[in-house]
Amino acid sequence: MEKKLRVMSERPMNAETPTEHLRSWITANTAFFSRNQGAIPEDPISLSEWRLVIEGLVETPHSFDFDQILRMPKAIVSNTLECSGNGRSLLKEKASGNPWTIGGVGNAVWGGVWLRDLLSRAVLKPNAGHVACEGFDIPLGSKGVRFIRSIPVEKAMESTLLAYEMNGEPLPVEHGYPLRALALGWTGANCVKWLSKITVLEKPYEGFFMDKVYRVFGKGEDPGSGRVVTGLPVKSIITRPLMNEILPVGQIAVSGAAYAGEVDIEKVEVSVDNGSTWTPAEFIGPFEPFAWRHWQYLWEAKEAGTYKILSRATDSEGRKQPMNAVWNVLGYGNNGVSEHGITVQVS
Ligand SMILES: Nc1nc2c(c(=O)[nH]1)N[C@H]1C(S)=C(S)[C@@H](COP(=O)(O)O)O[C@H]1N2
Numbered sequence: 001m002e003k004k005l006r007v008m009s010e011r012p013m014n015a016e017t018p019t020e021h022l023r024s025w026i027t028a029n030t031a032f033f034s035r036n037q038g039a040i041p042e043d044p045i046s047l048s049e050w051r052l053v054i055e056g057l058v059e060t061p062h063s064f065d066f067d068q069i070l071r072m073p074k075a076i077v078s079n080t081l082e083c084s085g086n087g088r089s090l091l092k093e094k095a096s097g098n099p100w101t102i103g104g105v106g107n108a109v110w111g112g113v114w115l116r117d118l119l120s121r122a123v124l125k126p127n128a129g130h131v132a133c134e135g136f137d138i139p140l141g142s143k144g145v146r147f148i149r150s151i152p153v154e155k156a157m158e159s160t161l162l163a164y165e166m167n168g169e170p171l172p173v174e175h176g177y178p179l180r181a182l183a184l185g186w187t188g189a190n191c192v193k194w195l196s197k198i199t200v201l202e203k204p205y206e207g208f209f210m211d212k213v214y215r216v217f218g219k220g221e222d223p224g225s226g227r228v229v230t231g232l233p234v235k236s237i238i239t240r241p242l243m244n245e246i247l248p249v250g251q252i253a254v255s256g257a258a259y260a261g262e263v264d265i266e267k268v269e270v271s272v273d274n275g276s277t278w279t280p281a282e283f284i285g286p287f288e289p290f291a292w293r294h295w296q297y298l299w300e301a302k303e304a305g306t307y308k309i310l311s312r313a314t315d316s317e318g319r320k321q322p323m324n325a326v327w328n329v330l331g332y333g334n335n336g337v338s339e340h341g342i343t344v345q346v347s
């Protein structure tokens with residue numbers, strides 16, 4: 001594996017995509033960020049040993065082998081995956097966790113099967129309310145807690161893919177080989193890698209990765225009282241120019257990406273005077289549900305000086321990025337305009 005990433009920790013492996021690699025609409029597998037609570041399996045599991053068990057509140061529990069999955073109707077969808085903590089290090093007040101800048105995000109075209117097709121075969125019982133996904137990665141903590149996350153049954157039946165391909169290649173080991181969940185448009189924490197078991201429950205699964213983390217809560221508050229992270233909030237990032245770049249007077253291409261999870265991006269505006277005036281950017285590249293939209297703004301920089309460039313996205317439900325992010329203890333969901341601004345020198 002030859003990765004082009006900025007490594008934040010080796011064990012577990014947590015690494016972000018360098019900004020230059022966020023400039024293409026598809027993020028190359030070799031440049032895609034990597035976020036892990038446990039150890040990435042050293043070797044790919046043998047497909048003849050692998051099974052996906054479906055149990056709990058279903059009429060007929062199932063154990064699918066990989067061939068059965070491959071024989072099911074295939075779906076190919078784009079999805080921008082972002083870690084809940086992306087942007088954390090840009091918050092004005094420090095929050096604990098991996099110091100992501102903007103690179104805890106990437107966009108890929110995923111091939112796989114709809115979770116609904118598997119759940120329909122097993123037949124949900126009437127009291128089915130949540131669907132818990134379990135990964136077979138080896139826990140690193142002393143308590144040995146496996147990565148298990150549940151999502152509401154509505155999300156599982158509507159728009160959750162189980163992916164075995166990423167950008168036309170078999171799902172890479174570090175991204176969950178042979179099969180991972182993708183709750184489309186929801187934060188990475190809802191997208192369990194190395195899937196081995198799905199348990200249908202009445203209520204949300206209770207466990208460390210549901211109750212202690214991936215919740216939005218303030219100082220002195222009980223983590224379990226916080227809102228569980230789900231859909232991505234509306235956000236934009238600037239990928240060109242780079243922070244502190246020195247540029248000649250003249251036309252400067254400002255570009256980036258904007259995304260809002262399950263919702264489309266309606267508009268992106270750019271300010272080169274730290275928010276006094278705003279000009280619409282133009283969209284470039286593909287427009288697909290659940291995927292980011294790339295944009296650019298051609299700025300005529302007439303005078304030398306120091307400039308703070310900001311971008312601000314609005315989604316199709318009229319929600320705008322806030323000027324400043326709402327702080328929380330674990331620093332989730334930083335979509336602040338100001339936090340994501342970049343400063344350049346024009347000379
Ligand atoms: N089994 C398992 N799945 C997991 C994780 C994990 O540690 N173990 N991390 C989650 C988190 S927090 C994120 S952001 C995404 C990251 O996916 P990636 O490493 O493919 O980019 O995987 C999610 N799925």
Ligand SMILES: [Mo]
Pocket residue numbers: 035082083084085188189
């Ligand atoms: Mo994450």
